[in-house]
Amino acid sequence: MALVVSLFFGFVPMFLYALFVYWLDRYEKEPKALLGAAFFWGVIIAGGGAFIINTVLGLGLYMFTGSEAAAEFGTASIIAPVVEETLKGLAVAVVFFMFRKEFDSVLDGIIYGSIVGLGFSAIENTLYIYRNGYLEGGWEGLVVLTIIRVILVGWMHAFFTAFTGIGFAIARTNKNTIIKFVAPLIGLAIAIGAHAFHNTFGSVIGSGGLDSLGLTILADLFGYSIMVGIIIWVIVHERNVVKRQLVEEVSNGLISQAQYQKAMSPLTLTTAGFSGRATSRFYQTLGELAHKKEQFQKHGDEGGNTAIIETLRRELAILAPQAKA
Numbered sequence: 001m002a003l004v005v006s007l008f009f010g011f012v013p014m015f016l017y018a019l020f021v022y023w024l025d026r027y028e029k030e031p032k033a034l035l036g037a038a039f040f041w042g043v044i045i046a047g048g049g050a051f052i053i054n055t056v057l058g059l060g061l062y063m064f065t066g067s068e069a070a071a072e073f074g075t076a077s078i079i080a081p082v083v084e085e086t087l088k089g090l091a092v093a094v095v096f097f098m099f100r101k102e103f104d105s106v107l108d109g110i111i112y113g114s115i116v117g118l119g120f121s122a123i124e125n126t127l128y129i130y131r132n133g134y135l136e137g138g139w140e141g142l143v144v145l146t147i148i149r150v151i152l153v154g155w156m157h158a159f160f161t162a163f164t165g166i167g168f169a170i171a172r173t174n175k176n177t178i179i180k181f182v183a184p185l186i187g188l189a190i191a192i193g194a195h196a197f198h199n200t201f202g203s204v205i206g207s208g209g210l211d212s213l214g215l216t217i218l219a220d221l222f223g224y225s226i227m228v229g230i231i232i233w234v235i236v237h238e239r240n241v242v243k244r245q246l247v248e249e250v251s252n253g254l255i256s257q258a259q260y261q262k263a264m265s266p267l268t269l270t271t272a273g274f275s276g277r278a279t280s281r282f283y284q285t286l287g288e289l290a291h292k293k294e295q296f297q298k299h300g301d302e303g304g305n306t307a308i309i310e311t312l313r314r315e316l317a318i319l320a321p322q323a324k325a
Contacts, residue, residue: 002134002142009146010126013154014118021114021158024231026266027238028287030102035115038091042119042157046087050120051127053083081195084120088157089164089188091116096168096184101303104291105241106169107234110227113165113191117157124157125149152217156198159220159227163190166230173298194223238291239264245290254316255286258325263287275324282323285315 018039022029057079062071092112096103103109133145167187171180201216243264250260262268263286273280289312296305 002139003130005142006126006130006134009129009150010124011122013150014122014125017154017158018115018118021111021118023270024235025107025111026235026269027242028104028291029269029284030108030111034095034099034102035111038095038112038115039119039122041091041094042088042116042121043123046084046091046116046120047123049087050080050084053087054080057083077196077200081192081199084157085160085164085188085191085195088113088116088120088161089184089191092161092165092168093184096172100172101295101308103169103172104295105173105234105238106166107231107238109165109167109169109172109187110162110231110234111165113161113163114158117159117161120161121149121154121157125154148213152213153198153220155224156195156220159224160191160195160198162227163194164188175298235266239266241294242287242290245293246286249286249289249313249316254313255320256325259286259320259323262325263290276322278319278322279324282316282319285312285319288312289316 018035022032022035054075058071058075061074061079062068065071065074092109095112103112128149129142129145133142135141137144164184164187167184167190170183170187174180174183198216198220201212201219246255246260246263249255250257255263259282263283268283269280269287272283289309292305292309292312295302296309299305
């Protein structure tokens with residue numbers, strides 16, 4: 001029973017967090033199948049792989065140092081951040097190299113990085129809640145670990161790996177060869193550094209008890225506030241992309257002025273579904289068209305952008321009369 005409860009509190013909140021991340025994609029939704037694959041990469045590949053590699057390297061460090069304390073500190077502060085962020089970052093790399101046409105903006109990088117991080121959190125939280133919570137402290141311990149892992153530090157892995165996603169996104173949207181090569185490495189380095197800081201800070205500052213946890217959470221909140229600022233900035237940037245790229249479609253008579261104005265609202269993809277499937281698909285397609293035109297301007301006819309743009313326009317011509325402004 002306790003294992004089932006641990007699985008529930010490990011996975012369900014992270015699914016809900018992932019839905020919130022999906023909601024943040026205001027103008028051009030990423031494919032649900034690809035996001036689902038990223039989430040379960042975090043669960044299986046990153047989570048399972050990290051458990052094995054961290055355990056093996058931690059044992060090796062213990063055998064080398066002969067100190068349990070040194071092995072625990074080295075594993076938490078050095079081994080785990082490098083291993084976990086690398087394995088999570090590989091999911092972002094797969095999307096970047098194999099599904100380039102879906103990787104349009106900095107927000108996309110944040111979303112894919114966050115989703116794989118939430119998948120990792122789901123399996124790691126399950127383990128901590130059951131092993132460190134229930135097995136060590138019974139039901140009270142389970143409740144305490146659930147509060148800590150789900151509420152207090154529930155976003156940490158999403159936050160870390162979002163930086164790797166930002167690095168790949170900068171590489172995707174930049175023409176400079178050096179930046180294309182360096183940006184993902186810098187993003188990964190920031191993710192590893194933030195992860196290592198989180199794991200180390202509490203053990204260095206304070207007594208190692210509740211005061212250390214409180215100070216660590218305060219440090220995390222400062223980092224989260226930076227990420228929130230980045231997300232707000234990129235959402236505004238995406239709105240400007242939609243505003244800039246859809247002016248031509250109004251001039252050509254493909255969409256009305258009222259539809260153009262509604263397409264720029266960050267709430268449209270949330271509310272359009274209440275007006276029917278055609279309206280929802282219409283505004284989703286407008287977002288795709290705007291981003292694809294932006295992609296064409298930056299990268300040319302990469303992967304058949306011209307044909308995709310024309311296909312989207314034909315679909316919009318069919319949907320426009322049915323869509324409500």
